[in-house]
Amino acid sequence: xxxxxxxQKIYDENYPKVIRLCLGxxxxxxALAQDMAQEVFIKVWxxxxxxxxDSNISTWIYRITVNTCLQExxxxxxxxxxxxxxxxxxxxxxEIENQFASMYRCIDKLSAENKSIILLELEGLPxxxxxxxxxxxxxxxxxxxxxxxxxxSKCVKNE
Amino acid sequence: MNxxxxxxxxxxxxxxxxxxxxxxxxxxxxxxxxxxxxxxxVVLGITVLILIAFFVYVSAYKNTRAFWGLGxxxxxxxxxxxxxxxxxxxxxGFPLHQSMNHFNKQLISYYKSRKIIHYLWTPLLFxxxxxxxxxxxxxxxxxxxxxxxxxxxxxxxxxxxxxxxxIGFQVKKELKIIKSLQ
Numbered sequence: 001x002x003x004x005x006x007x008q009k010i011y012d013e014n015y016p017k018v019i020r021l022c023l024g025x026x027x028x029x030x031a032l033a034q035d036m037a038q039e040v041f042i043k044v045w046x047x048x049x050x051x052x053x054d055s056n057i058s059t060w061i062y063r064i065t066v067n068t069c070l071q072e073x074x075x076x077x078x079x080x081x082x083x084x085x086x087x088x089x090x091x092x093x094x095e096i097e098n099q100f101a102s103m104y105r106c107i108d109k110l111s112a113e114n115k116s117i118i119l120l121e122l123e124g125l126p127x128x129x130x131x132x133x134x135x136x137x138x139x140x141x142x143x144x145x146x147x148x149x150x151x152x153s154k155c156v157k158n159e
Numbered sequence: 160m161n162x163x164x165x166x167x168x169x170x171x172x173x174x175x176x177x178x179x180x181x182x183x184x185x186x187x188x189x190x191x192x193x194x195x196x197x198x199x200x201v202v203l204g205i206t207v208l209i210l211i212a213f214f215v216y217v218s219a220y221k222n223t224r225a226f227w228g229l230g231x232x233x234x235x236x237x238x239x240x241x242x243x244x245x246x247x248x249x250x251x252g253f254p255l256h257q258s259m260n261h262f263n264k265q266l267i268s269y270y271k272s273r274k275i276i277h278y279l280w281t282p283l284l285f286x287x288x289x290x291x292x293x294x295x296x297x298x299x300x301x302x303x304x305x306x307x308x309x310x311x312x313x314x315x316x317x318x319x320x321x322x323x324x325x326i327g328f329q330v331k332k333e334l335k336i337i338k339s340l341q
Binding site: 004007008011012015016019020023030033034038041042043045046047050051060063064066067068070071074096099100103112113116121122123124132133134135136149152153156 | 162163166167169170171173175176178179182184185186188189192254255256257258259260261262336339340
């Protein structure tokens with residue numbers, strides 16, 4: 001399979017996961033998330049020759065996504081670029097959008113590592129793979145998820 | 160939406176922005192980045208060559224004071240440019256497909272090495288650069304008109320102040336990054 005075809009397949013299969021993760025890091029800002037997702041896939045294209053299949057392709061993509069998003073966020077925070085919360089002040093914002101806005105706000109309060117862990121958990125990634133993406137052991141991930149889940153649920157409830 | 164499982168269900172059903180179909184844009188951008196990196200390497204090489212050529216052109220090596228003055232200034236610029244280039248090259252080499260913690264550890268060590276550049280090498284090179292300039296002042300005074308000499312003196316002082324401020328901002332920015340990584 002040519003590199004381009006392989007990339008097309010990876011892109012089609014993984015774009016929704018990548019964009020959801022980017023949205024989580026960027027508090028639901030769609031325009032910024034799309035730019036960031038594009039940045040992620042530029043990196044995927046550049047590193048594709050290095051993928052040896054030691055891990056799942058999705059784990060590999062998630063690692064690139066997490067590292068790229070955090071790196072971009074650090075740059076943006078340094079430029080004091082304010083991240084917009086998805087909840088527009090428009091009058092016709094549906095209930096579900098409000099719920100998402102409060103969820104994004106709560107996720108945004110977490111530390112970079114906890115944010116990454118919970119976003120991967122929300123994506124439904126097995127804890128073993130989350131451990132591989134973050135680089136901590138499986139039991140630490142389990143404990144951490146339990147704690148963040150409580151923290152997040154309480155925050156969303158109070159929003 | 161206060162139960163985590165409910166939050167998770169909602170999350171996975173959330174409608175995401177539509178996927179751009181054309182991967183050619185991504186491939187083109189990636190090639191563009193690689194081309195830009197090649198161009199900066201060439202520009203860097205040409206800059207160093209121009210500075211050396213300028214040194215030879217003004218025959219600075221024939222006059223001891225001018226040799227040291229201009230030599231120190233050009234040498235400092237060349238060393239600092241090379242340092243910046245090698246530093247950027249090192250950072251670009253960190254694979255993004257490693258675990259987040261491992262990647263962060265590499266970044267922390269990178270920014271710590273940048274601290275040595277900022278706190279030790281930059282002030283040292285900056286002071287040497289100014290010293291080189293001061294060495295050239297009597298030659299300027301001798302060979303230039305009074306007005307032009309004053310212009311060079313004042314504009315250089317202002318440039319040094321602006322440069323020092325810029326370096327200060329850069330250091331502050333990188334220190335913030337280290338803090339956010341820890």
